Amino acid sequence: MAGKVLRWKLVSDPTGPQPRPRHGHRAVAIKELMVVFGGGNEGIVDELHVYNTATNQWFVPVLKGDIPPGCAAYGFVVDGTRLLIFGGMVEYGKYSSELYELQASRWEWKKLKPKAPKSGLAPCARLGHSFTLVNDKVFLFGGLANESEDPKNNIPRYLNDLYALDIRSNPVQWEIPCTNGPCPPARESHTGVAYIDKTNDKSYLVIYGGMSGCRLGDLWFLETNTLCWSKPSISGTTPLPRSLHTSTLIGNRMYVFGGWVPVVAEDTKTSPNEKEWKCTGTMACLNLETFHWDDLLIGSFESIYPCARAGHCAVGINTRLYVWSGRDGYRKAWNNQVCCKDLWYLEVDKPPQPGRVSLIKAGTNSL
Amino acid sequence: AHKHPPNKTMTEQSSGLKHIMMEHCYARPYNWKSESNFLRPTKTLFVPQRKKKSVRESEEEIDVESDPQETPLIYDVGKGKRLMEECERHAKFSRNDEDVDDWEEKIERISWSSSQNQMFGVMVNILNSDRMSRLAYTNTHNEPILRRTTVEKSVKRFRQLMAKYSWDIKLAQWLHQLLIENLGTSYLAAYLDILQTLKHKLPMFVDKMLFGPNVHNKTGPLSTEGLFPLLKRPWDPVAASLNIDKPKKLTGNPIIIIVPSAPSTTAAMYSRRLHRWNNLFSNLATVCTVYNNIGAAGHKHTMMNCVDQMFAATRAKIQEIKTEFPNRPIVLAGFNTGAALALQVAQVEVVLCILCLGFSIHTAEGNRGDTDDNLLELQCPALFVIGQCSNTALQEHMEDIRERMRVETGLLVVGSADDYLRISKKKKRAEGITQSIVDRCIVDELGEFISGLLLSPYPPQIRQSPAHVPPE
Numbered sequence: 001m002a003g004k005v006l007r008w009k010l011v012s013d014p015t016g017p018q019p020r021p022r023h024g025h026r027a028v029a030i031k032e033l034m035v036v037f038g039g040g041n042e043g044i045v046d047e048l049h050v051y052n053t054a055t056n057q058w059f060v061p062v063l064k065g066d067i068p069p070g071c072a073a074y075g076f077v078v079d080g081t082r083l084l085i086f087g088g089m090v091e092y093g094k095y096s097s098e099l100y101e102l103q104a105s106r107w108e109w110k111k112l113k114p115k116a117p118k119s120g121l122a123p124c125a126r127l128g129h130s131f132t133l134v135n136d137k138v139f140l141f142g143g144l145a146n147e148s149e150d151p152k153n154n155i156p157r158y159l160n161d162l163y164a165l166d167i168r169s170n171p172v173q174w175e176i177p178c179t180n181g182p183c184p185p186a187r188e189s190h191t192g193v194a195y196i197d198k199t200n201d202k203s204y205l206v207i208y209g210g211m212s213g214c215r216l217g218d219l220w221f222l223e224t225n226t227l228c229w230s231k232p233s234i235s236g237t238t239p240l241p242r243s244l245h246t247s248t249l250i251g252n253r254m255y256v257f258g259g260w261v262p263v264v265a266e267d268t269k270t271s272p273n274e275k276e277w278k279c280t281g282t283m284a285c286l287n288l289e290t291f292h293w294d295d296l297l298i299g300s301f302e303s304i305y306p307c308a309r310a311g312h313c314a315v316g317i318n319t320r321l322y323v324w325s326g327r328d329g330y331r332k333a334w335n336n337q338v339c340c341k342d343l344w345y346l347e348v349d350k351p352p353q354p355g356r357v358s359l360i361k362a363g364t365n366s367l
Numbered sequence: 368a369h370k371h372p373p374n375k376t377m378t379e380q381s382s383g384l385k386h387i388m389m390e391h392c393y394a395r396p397y398n399w400k401s402e403s404n405f406l407r408p409t410k411t412l413f414v415p416q417r418k419k420k421s422v423r424e425s426e427e428e429i430d431v432e433s434d435p436q437e438t439p440l441i442y443d444v445g446k447g448k449r450l451m452e453e454c455e456r457h458a459k460f461s462r463n464d465e466d467v468d469d470w471e472e473k474i475e476r477i478s479w480s481s482s483q484n485q486m487f488g489v490m491v492n493i494l495n496s497d498r499m500s501r502l503a504y505t506n507t508h509n510e511p512i513l514r515r516t517t518v519e520k521s522v523k524r525f526r527q528l529m530a531k532y533s534w535d536i537k538l539a540q541w542l543h544q545l546l547i548e549n550l551g552t553s554y555l556a557a558y559l560d561i562l563q564t565l566k567h568k569l570p571m572f573v574d575k576m577l578f579g580p581n582v583h584n585k586t587g588p589l590s591t592e593g594l595f596p597l598l599k600r601p602w603d604p605v606a607a608s609l610n611i612d613k614p615k616k617l618t619g620n621p622i623i624i625i626v627p628s629a630p631s632t633t634a635a636m637y638s639r640r641l642h643r644w645n646n647l648f649s650n651l652a653t654v655c656t657v658y659n660n661i662g663a664a665g666h667k668h669t670m671m672n673c674v675d676q677m678f679a680a681t682r683a684k685i686q687e688i689k690t691e692f693p694n695r696p697i698v699l700a701g702f703n704t705g706a707a708l709a710l711q712v713a714q715v716e717v718v719l720c721i722l723c724l725g726f727s728i729h730t731a732e733g734n735r736g737d738t739d740d741n742l743l744e745l746q747c748p749a750l751f752v753i754g755q756c757s758n759t760a761l762q763e764h765m766e767d768i769r770e771r772m773r774v775e776t777g778l779l780v781v782g783s784a785d786d787y788l789r790i791s792k793k794k795k796r797a798e799g800i801t802q803s804i805v806d807r808c809i810v811d812e813l814g815e816f817i818s819g820l821l822l823s824p825y826p827p828q829i830r831q832s833p834a835h836v837p838p839e
Contacts, residue, residue, distance in 0.1 A: 020825060022393075024391065040394055041392075041822060041824050042819050042822055043394065043395050044394045045824045072393035073391055092395060211390075213383055244390060260390070310390075333617065333618040333822060334615065334617070336819050336822045338618060
């Protein structure tokens with residue numbers, strides 16, 4: 001794997017109803033499907049689109065049940081065919097603390113009313129939090145809350161609270177896990193991934209990056225059994241701190257793409273203490289087995305790679321990392337944010353041997 | 368596990384807030400109500416925000432000592448002043464004598480008719496008040512724009528004077544010759560300014576006026592030939608600045624089709640204002656005009672006939688563009704009657720949106736927005752632009768119609784403007800603006816409306832007809 005040049009591929013001609021470009025949306029993968037929901041640009045999106053990577057086709061399922069309002073920068077997890085969304089921005093300056101479930105086998109939404117934790121209050125309304133499924137528990141960490149009731153008057157507060165939701169229990173209930181060790185500082189627009197170390201049978205919630213007035217590039221590991229926070233030392237070339245990026249686990253590697261990064265001193269002529277940020281289209285790869293930032297060789301040949309962006313979505317399907325839409329940096333058309341409308345994938349590893357079933361399927365489909 | 372960051376200072380917080388707003392800009396601003404997604408909040412241009420006056424405030428001391436804060440000017444004042452003084456320079460160059468104030472008394476009014484006497488009297492009044500306001504504005508903060516407004520007022524009065532004498536060309540020629548020969552330098556400058564602006568508005572009339580039969584000075588700066596280069600280019604202090612900072616191109620490569628407001632009988636029938644709008648629009652996107660020349664036989668057609676032809680010509684143009692550029696969004700724009708026609712065309716042709724400038728609610732067959740008006744059934748977004756002082760559209764009526772329409776609509780109200788979105792003199796003076804600034808601001812709003820539709824993650828939506836509720 002190491003040393004092999006990876007190449008981005010633009011999915012140029014998907015069929016079906018194309019979703020409109022946006023940012024702040026999220027995506028999860030169910031087998032070969034990429035499910036995209038929410039986000040916004042000039043209005044928060046309440047549409048749900050599904051992209052079938054096998055047929056290169058977008059489709060819009062007919063939804064029923066308690067259809068949630070559109071939301072942006074929310075939390076999205078998948079467990080089999082059961083999808084959960086939590087929080088996010090639902091209106092200008094107004095954040096949500098609602099939890100909804102979507103059963104993808106029936107495309108049926110259901111509003112969940114999780115019980116408050118035994119000690120303390122249920123999580124407050126927020127956006128830009130991480131919502132990560134590790135084994136049977138969804139971990140909610142951080143985000144940004146609005147202290148003010150009035151959406152016009154935004155009093156932002158960065159959070160570093162941690163909640164867990166056992167999705168096997170019915171009804172679901174929030175827990176406030178008692179963690180050990182120093183916990184990560186408050187942040188929003190960071191990412192969380194679940195990593196299960198099979199060699200010593202340990203599960204981790206991995207928190208990376210985010211924003212707390214300045215961009216963060218720190219990595220935090222929560223061992224979900226002992227609830228111990230740790231900040232292991234990582235070797236390799238540390239990527240620039242960032243927020244509004246995506247982190248996707250494929251195999252034992254966490255692939256970090258895009259987001260806002262600080263403009264480094266070399267390419268700015270202005271005073272160094274002035275805060276300047278830009279979007280990036282760079283990719284970083286953390287090997288969770290070796291705690292090493294692996295160097296990726298990404299082919300920039302013929303400049304076919306996604307432009308710098310933030311607030312996009314990414315999913316891993318088999319060995320491919322799919323990326324769709326996101327905002328195009330500071331670029332604006334008039335007063336309106338310009339969003340990218342392209343869909344890309346990066347084959348990060350050699351695809352696994354096809355199983356017998358898929359071979360038969362392929363054979364019969366071609367008939 | 369709740370840990371709050373320590374309280375930040377105000378400036379730190381506001382800059383942080385700015386960043387949060389910028390990075391999480393998913394929704395439309397707070398004055399969007401989710402339940403009225405179809406009704407964009409009304410925007411206003413140059414309408415002063417009403418301030419809530421508390422009793423306390425009115426008792427506050429009025430500062431009479433320190434200099435009033437001057438608003439920064441948006442144009443190059445030095446350049447503006449140079450342009451403003453062009454007629455003065457020309458006048459000084461052509462008159463060697465000292466500036467005389469008693470020029471009026473020197474004129475011998477021998478064998479003048481009563482019309483000539485009256486006309487001259489009014490003209491003297493016009494020039495006197497022009498002079499007064501020039502002196503009043505000398506070296507003020509925003510002199511070029513105030514001067515521009517003064518000249519326009521004098522031109523308006525001059526036109527009224529000419530109209531009073533039924534545009535009698537002989538009288539006009541006589542007056543022109545008299546003034547050219549006798550005016551003192553500063554008065555001559557004012558008169559040249561009037562001529563220059565008038566030439567732009569009524570080119571044919573001014574030409575005839577200048578080429579009178581009894582023109583004495585065939586050469587020199589005040590001869591017709593000498594005046595010609597000066598009169599050719601009326602000055603506008605902001606034109607240069609507006610040219611530098613043009614409206615940006617829209618993304619998505621739309622095509623704007625200008626729907627005609629009236630049938631044209633000759634190619635020359637093309638108003639200068641419309642020409643200016645076309646130029647402004649062409650900064651946003653490709654502009655297409657609808658060719659609807661009905662020829663010299665135009666007077667034989669009935670009104671309905673003409674409208675039918677304009678309607679058909681517009682449809683034909685849309686079809687033509689759709690076949691030629693199948694993927695480019697089409698925007699219809701119309702002024703006054705053209706706005707009504709654009710709305711009608713959009714009932715049968717699929718377009719991205721409609722821009723209705725100077726929309727009129729009143730029609731020969733009653734008001735728009737009645738229950739059987741197909742405007743309520745419109746299927747594509749529309750932006751209405753009306754003047755605050757328009758006689759044909761009241762803001763309340765517009766709001767009422769918008770509430771009952773099925774599509775997303777916007778409303779832009781231009782402060783103190785009339786049916787043709789022309790702002791009043793008082794407004795120009797108070798705000799220190801010109802009509803070209805207003806037009807430019809309107810185009811900026813139009814651009815934002817189109818851009819918002821093009822970049823929205825939703826396709827334009829249509830709500831259930833509030834007029835025709837289907838039976839349960």
